Amino acid sequence: MEQLWDATVEEVKQGYIEEKNAYQCLLCGKRLEKGIIYPYEHALYDAERFMRVHIEHSHQSVFSYLIGLDKKWTGLTEHQGDVLRLFYQGKTDKEVQDELAIGSATTVRHHRFALKEKERQAKAFLAMMELIKERADQPTAFLTPQKAAQVVGDNTALAEDEKHAILQRFFPEGVTGMVNEFPTTEQQQMIVMQEVARRLNGEITYSADELERLLRTIHADVDRLKKALVDYGFVGQTRDGSQYWLK
Known part of the structure; x- marks a missing residue:
């Protein structure tokens, strides 16, 4: 879990990180060595492609893994998680309304707006934390x-x-x-x-x-x-x- 939080947003989205000699799954820790060909279901994969296959078959998707995390990690209520899951599936506002028995399409649009606000807040907070880290690192800044x-x-x-x-x-x-x-x-x-x-x-x-x-x-x-x-x-x-x- 610690590696997941240490990764960049892009690395979290893809579900794995690249090391010098291997790729490591951020969701379960599985490592695949570079330079090895991995056979799977009558096909052959290099390490990075097989890592994507692993995530799809073992975790369904990165989104599925993240949405299944405890509220203390995502900050989402159960209802918000349900709404996000349906949005991820590409459901229309009307379909979301019907599946979750939400009062009206206006309520669904309100959920979209509220989640968009949450995204903006997360971006602002993430930027502030990055700036704090950069400022803290200044005395011993990395040299190019x-x-x-x-x-x-x-x-x-x-x-x-x-x-x-x-x-x-x-x-x-x-x-x-x-x-x-x-x-x-x-x-x-x-x-x-x-x-x-x-x-x-x-x-x-x-x-x-x-x-x-x-x-x-x-x-x-x-x-x-x-x-x-x-x-x-x-x-x-x-x-x-x-x-x-x-x-």
Whole structure:
């Protein structure tokens, strides 16, 4: 359930997320590895197409799954859920009126209006929450490759002797040794993380435990080190933080 709420609206609508080596169903957690052909009912499917087949056959549809969630997750009353279900089925106002024994077509139109208002409120609230997250992330904002280049720069932005001095300060035993203290400035962090990233194997997808074991040989504050590697764009991660890989 947590993965469902961590996903984007588009990912929730499709019902699955894409990871580096697999697709994962947000509705039940089923994972399908990329690069494998899946046979089903006399047909062959790649991983993404078979994930859609899985959702259709196991969950009927993403809408059916979501509408079946408890009220505390959807905020819908049972009656509102019934109305939405019929709207999703493409029923006309008259058909909705007849099936739910609603007084008049005007009442059905009122339901449509009320649900539209709920949608607008949800959009506004979602936008506000996103803005709050962005503001909270500003002190340690993610760097794009372009910004990273500005921080590290080439020889004109940062002389080799300056870079060497930073590495000597934070790797007193050499770049294959441990980081003695966590760097404080963006420029220092970028250079140190660049060196730390060289310890990772680009052919391996690490579990959280595997990555932490490796990072523990570099610096005691594993969480901070891991966050910096992700923030500066050297390491990618799944939404649930269970897998990591060198970008």
